[in-house]
Amino acid sequence: MASSINFLGSYSGIDSATVDSLIEAESGKLVQYTNKQASLTSEKNAWKDINTRLNSLYEKLGSLQEDAAFQSRTVTSSDTSKLTISVKTDAQLGNYSVQVNRLATATTMTSGTIPSASGKTVKEALGLDGTFSITNQDYDLTKPEENAFSIDIKAEDSLKDIVGKINEQTKVSGVQAKIIDQKIILTDTKMGDRTFTVGGDLAGKLGLDSTAEGEIKPTVVAGHSAELVVDGITIERNTNNIEDVIEGVTLTLKGISETEKPMTVTVAEDTDKTIKAIQSVVDQYNSVLSFVGDQLDVGDPSAESNKTGVLVGDSTLVRLETGLRSLMTANVNNGNTSIKNMSDLGITVDRDGKATLDSAKLKEALAKDPTAVKKLFFSSEKTEKIDEEETTVATEKENGMTQKMRSLINSYITDKTGIIATKSDTYDQQIKDINTSIASFNERLEKKKANYIAMFTRLDTAMMQAESQMSYLASQFSSSSNNK
Structure with a gap:
């Protein structure tokens, strides 16, 4: 199939550049x-x-x-190594004298050394088979199903396994366990003068039965409450985070005060x-x-290039x-x-x-x-x-x-x-309408350009044909003249 030949402007002189100029002149809109x-x-x-x-x-x-924006408080402690403070927006303003005489502690029970076969690792099976139980002073005899602190031990359990089983029961037993130097240390999760006991057939073998005979016996250290003196008033609490002494103020006890040297706590407006x-x-x-x-x-409306x-x-x-x-x-x-x-x-x-x-x-x-x-x-x-x-x-x-x-x-x-x-939606619709108008306008320009090309191509074709006819007539006249 032969390709079409574009000879736009060959005879009329109106080429594609001229057409583009005409289209550009009409594209002002x-x-x-x-x-x-x-x-x-x-x-x-x-x-x-x-x-x-x-x-x-x-x-x-x-x-x-x-x-909080208008009732903010600042708080300072004269010795943050022994006493830190936090406050709420409604904390009472003022200066307070605080003497810490004793920190609250929790009751602990430390077993005797629990030997393993090698005596070197807490991961080695102890070969113990049986149970032991933990009972703290919160045990409710009327609700034994909610106080099931009995722990089963298997022969393949190591010292680490046993401590893990104890800690799985911490939420109900109120006692945590850890290992130090082949010994189990049990700690009451609550502070103060509290007690807990360990029973069961394995209590003695684990060194947690204070009534057992032999060398493996536990050492019990009783906990006690914190004691502090605030503005001359002696206060005891079973915690080192005390929230109910000064309204809106939490005292965190970290160390014992020096004798006769109380600390000063200041609560002021945080303007x-x-x-x-x-x-x-x-x-x-x-x-x-x-x-x-x-x-x-x-x-500046008077300026030529006002912006x-x-x-x-x-x-x-x-x-x-x-x-x-x-x-x-x-x-x-x-x-x-x-x-x-x-x-x-x-x-x-x-x-x-x-x-x-x-x-x-x-x-x-x-x-x-x-x-x-x-x-x-x-x-x-x-x-x-x-x-x-x-x-x-x-x-x-x-x-x-x-x-x-x-x-x-x-x-x-x-x-x-x-x-x-609402304005944004209006802008979107207006921009969408303009985009539609631009697309339509471009389509019209493309059609007009195509029409121009077709029209001027026809003109070039007509001029070419006219030139061809003129050449033919001229040749005929020349031939006739030569024959005379």
């Missing part, structure tokens, strides 16, 4: 489409960035609605943590307002900006007269919307009345109203700055139904 597509994509991405910044502000505002949380909100607020301002910036923000003139974004700035400066109806707005805490907003925190003034307000500071950020007012059915309905009105600002932000960032999500 395509440029408008792609420019609009790029503009919509930039706007969508700008809103996406705004959503991320708003979400971060929403989370930081939420931290100011927690008691630095609160200030840091509020500063974090201020910084994120500024980040949001700065970015929003950039998107709405009209630039504006991506979302300049967007009324939805203007409302967001206005709402955030208004909430940052508005008075809060929280029933407190001493702290009514953010400026009372040292937070001021300039004409551009940028907020600044005076940490010294905030620290002073926190020291004076931390509850009032919290109420500025988070407070609710319960009210009642009568509905259409004349039923009393209880409602709760949120008055705090963080509550109102989070409510505003939530209307923008809520998934699927939020303002930004």
Whole structure:
């Protein structure tokens, strides 16, 4: 099959370059489409960035609605090698004198040396066959099925196997086991002056029967409670982690105090943590307002190459900006007269919307009345109203700055139904429509190009035929003239 020959422009001078120029001249609409597509994509991405910044502000505002943000505590111990402290947010403030006289210990029972054939390994079978049992003072005679601490030993069991079987029963027996120098050491899992006994036909052979005759006998060391003196009051507890002496404070005893040298525990307000949380909100607020301002910036309209923000003139974004700035400066109806707005805490907003925190003034307000500071950020007012059915309905009105600002932000960032999500869907649809228009336009251009090529090819063909006919006629005239 012969291939087609393209001789476009051979006679007319209208070649493929000319056709491309004609198509390019008609593709101005395509440029408008792609420019609009790029503009919509930039706007969508700008809103996406705004959503991320708003979400971060929403989370930081939420931290100011927690008691921990305004009731933080710092705690110090004058000797952490002997006493460490942890506190809850409601810990009592003050200085406490603590003298540790005795640490709590657990009762232990150490067997005599248990010989194996070689006497060198705890993994060697002992050749013992029988049972032994462990009974601690919590044993309930009325519920023997829940206190089955009997342990079966087989001839092939080694010392390590036996200790493993004991520890498998620890949850019910309350006794742990370990091996040191071919000896079993049993330890009560609870501290204090407690007892446990070992019985059964193998107790003596394992060196755990204090009544057995012979050389393998256990050594029992009774446990005892911890003793400490807090502000002159002597206290005993069966643990070294004491949570019920100072409200909200856990004392962890690690060593005995020097005689007549009590340690000092200080519990104080941690205002630095609160200030840091509020500063974090201020910084994120500024980040949001700065970015929003950039998107709405009209630039310099008089400049020849003026550059504006991506979302300049967007009324939805203007409302967001206005709402955030208004909430940052508005008075809060929280029933407190001493702290009514953010400026009372040292937070001021300039004409551009940028907020600044005076940490010294905030620290002073926190020291004076931390509850009032919290109420500025988070407070609710319960009210009642009568509905259409004349039923009393209880409602709760949120008055705090963080509550109102989070409510505003939530209307923008809520998934699927939020303002930004709705805008994003609209952008997607518009971009999709433009893509469809671009595809259709390109198809039309391709068809028009094909038509141009076909038309100019026909012109070249006609011109070629005309030239051929002219040559034929000329040859005929020349032949006729020569014959005369």
